[in-house]
Amino acid sequence: DVKVTQSSRYLVKRTGEKVFLECVQDMDHENMFWYRQDPGLGLRLIYFSYDVKMKEKGDIPEGYSVSREKKERFSLILESASTNQTSMYLCASSAGRRKMRNQPQHFGDGTRLSIL
């Protein structure tokens, strides 16, 4: 079974702090994704990566950056946390296009981040 592990289930930070959210997958997947989930808005894509050191902006990248130094690890960085970034953050991974189109995305259980 694919396992996507997010380092923290709950995190409380202060405005202006630099925040790191970590995600690790154990299935040698090429693709990794970061979403935020808010009530009534569904899941919105922040950034994704299709290879080591490669990244692309999603639909709401402002205020965020990402890092992918190793294939199994994808980090989301809040450069200067603000209260409007309080949310549930979900990481996902999927196999790359070399295997088959439309591989399912496998999600971690999320990090609930509160910015005070």
Added chain:
Amino acid sequence: QQQVKQSPQSLIVQKGGISIINCAYENTAFDYFPWYQQFPGKGPALLIAIRPDVSEKKEGRFTISFNKSAKQFSLHIMDSQPGDSATYFCAASTYGGATNKLIFGTGTLLAVQP
């Protein structure tokens, strides 16, 4: 044009009844339509998916109906059970560049009453 509109926002169904969740899209380039199921405290998990070359796909009690001309698709849960209580997300995928991206609907909170 990139949106996927999902309804209803919440749904209460009696045990044994049929749950129906609807989604609509505008972008005709979407070519893959998955449904994800999310239990409280867990991440979403793929439930069932369909491509636009078929009008229906069934897996156990779960069926996707797809209407390409109307640009709509729906999830039907037959004989709904309390264990089906969860949040359901429809999604649509575009495939371009390095990988496929999913555009998610806003979610439906389903409660199946015993």
